[in-house]
């Protein structure tokens with residue numbers, strides 16, 4: 051029987067490499083059994099955070115609590131955490147069975163007791179060998195890799211190797227599961243499938259999990275909550291839905307809206323709307339456009355293009371520049387007629403033919419799905435409160 055999952059709490063966790071601070075005072079809590087992703091661009095400190103929790107990186111300040119107890123001073127092997135890296139790090143000369151058994155063999159048998167022949171020495175040693183064998187088989191069954199047990203890693207696909215690596219981490223029944231971009235080496239189709247499997251497996255075993263990724267769609271797809279980091283700092287923590295609806299600043303909004311976020315300077319938008327409409331009458335995210343200083347941001351899926359002006363505001367006459375296919379949908383790049391404002395609109399792929407380059411239409415965007423951010427915040431700034439969209 052596994053121990054119940056443990057909570058994880060970080061309190062002001064700070065890590066430095068020489069004079070460079072790679073992690074600034076990270077503080078957050080992960081509930082027992084929760085799946086939390088650490089999301090951010092390359093170099094923002096995600097791996098440093100994970101490695102510090104595992105005890106692989108020295109901590110300059112702050113505290114790490116697992117199950118409410120500080121892990122300070124505990125060696126990595128005593129922390130009851132399982133770490134899975136991007137590279138699977140399986141022993142190439144061993145079968146998958148022996149790879150899975152390795153952590154248990156190291157922990158539970160002395161060097162003298164490890165050879166198979168040692169089993170004849172005493173019933174106690176025999177029982178421990180049997181117990182390890184049973185746990186290997188149970189873990190393999192859980193991961194659906196029973197038929198791979200007698201193969202070597204070189205004879206497996208990337209996805210299969212990843213499962214064996216996960217199995218080797220799971221078999222120790224860790225209190226905490228730390229995954230550092232574990233799917234990064236898989237091709238796109240396999241990656242999507244494996245991430246769903248990983249999430250289902252995590253739900254089944256209930257292990258508290260921290261999952262590092264730079265892929266926002268991956269984080270949004272499988273997490274209970276996501277911690278967004280930039281420049282070694284935690285910027286926002288929330289459920290995927292909270293992050294999607296209420297990004298705390300422009301960096302977060304951009305990062306979560308890949309490949310495109312429309313960011314329009316409020317002044318340019320006012321100028322584009324111009325005399326046709328009193329811009330004071332247009333309410334964006336609870337503010338009159340007339341009074342907004344900064345930028346207005348909205349996603350391609352919250353904009354539409356029509357053949358002619360419909361009811362409601364605002365409608366901006368635009369000219370189509372070009373379209374990009376993106377599978378079931380497409381992105382249409384447009385400019386206002388006077389050219390001051392560029393914008394990307396999501397349309398169904400079948401509609402591309404209706405909007406050849408140079409064609410004219412009217413752009414509408416959903417007033418309640420717009421975010422307003424201060425202009426000064428376009429650089430790397432302090433955390434600011436989101437301007438919540440009016441529902």
Ligand code: ADP
Nearest residue numbers: 067070072090091092093094095096097098099
């Ligand atoms: P991420 O996982 O988000 O890509 P890292 O945690 O690996 O980011 O790195 C955070 C920052 O710390 C980066 O600027 C990186 O260059 C730096 N860094 C990481 N490891 C070391 C190291 N061993 N020595 C010096 N600087 C490092």
